[in-house]
Amino acid sequence: MTSLPAPAKKKLGLVIDLDICVGCHACAVACKEWNDGGQFGPLPDDDPYGAEPHGVWFNRVHTYEVLPQAAGTSYESTASRIHDPHPAPAAQGRPLDPMGLQNPAPVPQMVHFPRSCLHCETPDCVTVCPTGASYKRAEDGIVLVDEDKCIGCQLCAWACPYGAREIALPHPKAATSDTGRKDSRRGTMQKCTLCVDRIYNETLDERDRQPACVMACPTRARMFGDLGDPDSNVSKAVAEREGFALMPEFGYRPVNRYLPPRPRRDGSTAAATATNPAKEALDTAQLPPLLRWLDKALSR
C-alpha cells in the first residue's frame, strides 16, 4: 500500500557529521559490500567487470568546496545563519577594502558530503508508486522497495530530490550474472534499506546491529539511532550541533540529519596563512644541544 502509514513514534535514521567526515568513501564501499553479498541479496551492477562498470550505490560521497563570503566569518554567525533563509551579508558595515589588504582572500573549505536515503516522514517516492512496491514501514519509518512488486517505472526516483533511488537496469552485454543465472533483481528500483537485515539481525553480535556504513566509518562521522526519541544519542547530537534537514521546502520531512561543519579554530588565521604564511614557531630551548647549535649556525 503506497498510502503513507500513520506517523510512527519510532523514526530510525542516520546523523551525518559533515565536520569530521574525511571523504574516504568507506561508508559507500561498506554499503556496497554488505548489500552485494549480505543476507538481503545482491545489489546489482550493470556490468561489474566490463568496460563501463556503472552500477547502483545506496550511498555516494560528494565533495564540495565552500568559499566563505567574507574572510573571518566565524562559526557563531554561520551556525545561526544556516537556518536563516536570508542571511545578512557578513561584510555589511565594514569599510571598503578593494585590494583585500585587511581581508585577505578567503580560503576554501572542503566539505565531504555522504548522500543516501533520508527515510523521509512524508515522501512522495512512496505515494507516486503505482504498484505498492515502494512503502514506508509503520513500525520504524524505514522506506523500502518490495522487489517482487516493483515494475521499474522510476517515478519514485523522479520524485526524490535527494537522489536516493537508483534503478538496476539490465546491461545489454551483461544479461546474466557472474554465476550464469538471470538476475531476478534487475529492472527494479534500489535504495538504502538502513540495513534492515543487520539492525534487527539476531544472528549478529549486538554491537554489530547497525547499518554497514555506520560500522565502517573510521571517524565516526555517521551515527544511527531513533530520531523520534528525544533522549537518543542521535537526537542529542542534533540538538547540540544544530543538525539540519536537507531541502525542507519539499515537505517530505527527512528523518536523517546533517551536522554542520564546525568553525576553524581561528577563522582569521586560516585566511591569513594562505596569503602570508607565518613563520613556524620553534622553541630552541627544547632542542638537544647539537640541534640547538645547528639552528644557531644556520640562522646566522
Place this chain on the structure above:
Amino acid sequence: MKPALSVIFFTVMSGAGYGLWCLLGLALAAGIYPFSGMGVLVPLGFGFMLVSAGLLASTAHLGRPERAWRALSQWRSSWLSREGIASLVTYLPMLAMAWLAFTGHAGTGLRIAGALLALGALATILCTANIYRSLKTIAAWRTRQVLPLYFMFALLSGGLWLWAWLALTTGLMMGLAFPLALLGLAIVAAVIKVDHWKCVDALSVNTAGHATGLEALGRVRAFEGPVTEESYLTREMAFVLARKHGARLRRIALVLFGLAPALAITVALASGAAWLAPVAALAAIAGLFVERWLFFAEARHAVAAFFPSPQA
C-alpha cells in the same frame, strides 16, 4: 530530465488518440456527427491504434514490463496508477461504440457511449498530465500551463485527425465551425506554450549550496562527484544535452504544431484542398514530438544540483 523515447511516444500518440476519441464521442453525444457505420468505425479504430500504440510504448519504459498489471492497484495515491485504470476503463465505451456503429444502432445508446468515451478520454489525459505535474522535484512541470497544455495538445492533434477524416470523406465545407475551432486551438496552444517556456526560463535553478544546506557558510561549488563516471542519477536527471539547441527546437515545434496546422486549415478552407487536412495532422504530431522532447530535456531536476555541472 532524460527524454526517454518510449515516454515521449506514449504521451504524444495516446494523447492524440484520446483527443480524437473525446471529440468523436462529444460530437456523437451531441448528435452533430454525420453518422454512418464506417464514419464512426474508422476514426474510432484510428484512435484505438494511437492510444494502444502509446500505451504499449509506455511499458517499454518499465524495468519489468511483465508486471505492468500491478500498476492498477494504487489509485488512492498514485497518478500513474489512476492513469492505468482510466486508460483501461476508457476501452469499454470504445468497444460499446464500435459494436453499436458496426450494427448500425445510431440511437440513444450511441450517444451515451459517446459521452462516456469523451469522459474517459478526458480523465485519462488529466491523469497523464498529473503524473508529471505532481512531481515537486521538477519545477518546470509544476507551472500552471502544464495541465491545460496536455488537454489542448491532445484535442488539437486528435481533432486534426478527425477533421482529416471528415475532410477526405464528407467534404470540407460541411463543418466550418470545427476546422475554425481547431485553428483557434492551434493559436491558443502556441501562445500558452510560449508562456510556459518563458516561465521555465525564469525558474531559479537549484544550487549545490541549497541542496547541501551549506549555503550559509559561503559559496558552495561541487568539487568532486561521487564517481568520475556517469551514474543513473546523472544520466537520468542531470541531462543537459538539450538546452544547447533549445531555442531552435522551440521554433521548430511552434511552426509544426501551431503555424503549419493554422496555415493548412486556412488554405484548405479557402481553396478546398482537402489533402491539406492530413498534412496538418501529421505536422502537429511531428511538432508535438519536438515539444515533448523539450518538455523532458529542458526540465531540470532538483537532484542535479548535487553534481558538478559541466559548465563549472
